[in-house]
Amino acid sequence: MGEKVSLFKEDGKRTDDRTLEELRPINIRVGVLSNAQGSAYIEQGKNKILAAVYGPREALPKHISMPDRCVLRCRYHMAPFSTSERKSPVPSRREIELSMVLRNALEPLVMTSLFPRTVIDIFIEVLQADGGTRCAGLTAAVLALADAGIPLRGLVAACAVGKAEGKVVVDLNDLEDKYGEADMPIAYNPTLDGITLLQMDGIMSKEEVEQALSLAITATQKIHKMQVDALRERFSIGRRDV
Amino acid sequence: MSVTSQRPLISKLEQQELHRLLAENKRIDGRTPLKYRDLKVHLGYVEKAEGSALVELGNTKVLAAVKIGVAIPFTDTPNEGVLVVNAELVPLASPVFEPGPPSEESISLSRYVDRSIRESKTIDLPSLCIVPGRSVYSVYIDLYILDYDGNLIDASVIASVNALGITNVPKYSVEGQAVKKLDESFRLELKDYPVSITYAFFDDKYVVDPCLNEEYASDFTVSMTVKSDDRFCAIQKNGGGMVSPRAVMELLDRSVTLGKELRTLAYGQLTG
Numbered sequence A: 001m002g003e004k005v006s007l008f009k010e011d012g013k014r015t016d017d018r019t020l021e022e023l024r025p026i027n028i029r030v031g032v033l034s035n036a037q038g039s040a041y042i043e044q045g046k047n048k049i050l051a052a053v054y055g056p057r058e059a060l061p062k063h064i065s066m067p068d069r070c071v072l073r074c075r076y077h078m079a080p081f082s083t084s085e086r087k088s089p090v091p092s093r094r095e096i097e098l099s100m101v102l103r104n105a106l107e108p109l110v111m112t113s114l115f116p117r118t119v120i121d122i123f124i125e126v127l128q129a130d131g132g133t134r135c136a137g138l139t140a141a142v143l144a145l146a147d148a149g150i151p152l153r154g155l156v157a158a159c160a161v162g163k164a165e166g167k168v169v170v171d172l173n174d175l176e177d178k179y180g181e182a183d184m185p186i187a188y189n190p191t192l193d194g195i196t197l198l199q200m201d202g203i204m205s206k207e208e209v210e211q212a213l214s215l216a217i218t219a220t221q222k223i224h225k226m227q228v229d230a231l232r233e234r235f236s237i238g239r240r241d242v
Numbered sequence B: 001m002s003v004t005s006q007r008p009l010i011s012k013l014e015q016q017e018l019h020r021l022l023a024e025n026k027r028i029d030g031r032t033p034l035k036y037r038d039l040k041v042h043l044g045y046v047e048k049a050e051g052s053a054l055v056e057l058g059n060t061k062v063l064a065a066v067k068i069g070v071a072i073p074f075t076d077t078p079n080e081g082v083l084v085v086n087a088e089l090v091p092l093a094s095p096v097f098e099p100g101p102p103s104e105e106s107i108s109l110s111r112y113v114d115r116s117i118r119e120s121k122t123i124d125l126p127s128l129c130i131v132p133g134r135s136v137y138s139v140y141i142d143l144y145i146l147d148y149d150g151n152l153i154d155a156s157v158i159a160s161v162n163a164l165g166i167t168n169v170p171k172y173s174v175e176g177q178a179v180k181k182l183d184e185s186f187r188l189e190l191k192d193y194p195v196s197i198t199y200a201f202f203d204d205k206y207v208v209d210p211c212l213n214e215e216y217a218s219d220f221t222v223s224m225t226v227k228s229d230d231r232f233c234a235i236q237k238n239g240g241g242m243v244s245p246r247a248v249m250e251l252l253d254r255s256v257t258l259g260k261e262l263r264t265l266a267y268g269q270l271t272g
Helices: A093-109 A133-147 A174-179 A206-235 B012-023 B104-119 B152-165 B212-217 B245-271
Strands: A026-030 A038-044 A047-058 A071-078 A118-128 A157-164 A167-170 A182-189 A194-204 B039-043 B051-057 B060-071 B082-089 B129-131 B135-147 B168-175 B178-187 B195-202 B205-208 B220-226 B232-238
Touching: A026 A133, A026 A206, A038 A133, A047 A133, A071 A093, A071 A133, A093 A118, A093 A133, A093 A194, A093 B104, A093 B232, A118 A133, A133 A157, A133 A182, A133 A194, A133 A206, A157 A174, A157 A194, A157 A206, A167 A206, A182 A206, A194 A206, A194 B104, A194 B245, A206 B232, A206 B245, B012 B195, B012 B205, B012 B212, B039 B152, B039 B245, B051 B152, B060 B152, B060 B168, B082 B104, B082 B152, B104 B135, B104 B152, B104 B220, B104 B232, B129 B168, B135 B152, B135 B168, B152 B195, B152 B220, B152 B245, B195 B212, B195 B245, B205 B245, B220 B245
Parallel strands: A071 A118, B082 B135
Antiparallel strands: A026 A038, A038 A047, A047 A118, A157 A167, A157 A182, A182 A194, A194 B232, B039 B051, B051 B060, B060 B135, B129 B135, B168 B178, B195 B205, B195 B220, B220 B232
């Protein structure tokens, strides 16, 4: 690891002045793009992420279509300028894996049997990355689906929990993601009590995973409220474009 | 772009039978829900590799081979060896494997195995430095899926760790631009013996080590990698569906118990 990086200040607060269980400031807007059927924009810490949904539309190439349901297609992509070192725009192995993981996290929410032989395209573009992009991207993508008027079983809110210098922390920032001991992204739907995205890397004991899991549930419940508020804002009467 | 995959049709009858049996805690191949299939490990299967192992988990066959070379270290870890895991879903192993660039399944598999080995520090990468900042050993693990009958993840972790466990690293001398392979070699030392446990979910029930039909019929799978000290180093849910937090907590307990049993079976030949 080279030089020692400290993840906590002398007063016990995190590098960005948060407590262990505190989320970064989150700002969500729904319906931000003019061409997409549905779209959403999220800022979480220094993350800036756009999500857009096109469809349901004709499934092309034809062989991907399914006779009894719609197909979901998902792309998670990071802009070349989203990180400190330029990232090649060609999808990396990480982005290919995350596209799949995010599709799997969204599939159980969409009432796919209502739109046979069609495809719903979900695009997630990370404009600026600050740790926890897959989670913030997912939080936005669900809202883009809702904005597109696609029937959903519910929303999921996503948040990474993990471990930094032996302490379980919520909503890891870039530094904690890089130098912390563990990272566990989770997407959770509070009404259905279901986790649709679950990953972990790093080292955690059983007790730490359990603690992280319960902190993630509290954190995602908070984000869920913000999602609902953002949707209300979008569809409240008086908005010019509704 | 990740597209909803068209799973091969498993007949309605077979799917119903699977669910009916599961209601009585039975499975199509006669196992109980928490029983692994027979596991066979053949060490040193290919001699040209610095270390290799063929693992048979029921009818699933995975060959892992380790090749060692000399590489330039990554800039953020100038004093550490380089670990690369690659998985080939060889077309001869299954009608659903196609030739061509790596599929998302293959990428996801190799990345999970990579995390299991890297995070558990199974091999000590800082000890694989030749000239700091200039030359380090590269450890390539190539996973060859030879026959596909479900649960590639668990079989691949076992094959990789076994292959690493018998790996002889040839010594290299580096002077300026000249890299020379010497006649001596040293044994790669294993610091941990991680095992992955994979569960396939059917509504509120689950089975361990799913065979292919169970994998196809299931809602999703969850894999957890447990280190020798019972701590976790990788977890991943694969496939759609929702899992309750309570079920995840239950799996954590199960994985610690099952991990102990599987570790003895999987690495018996290495640890003696």
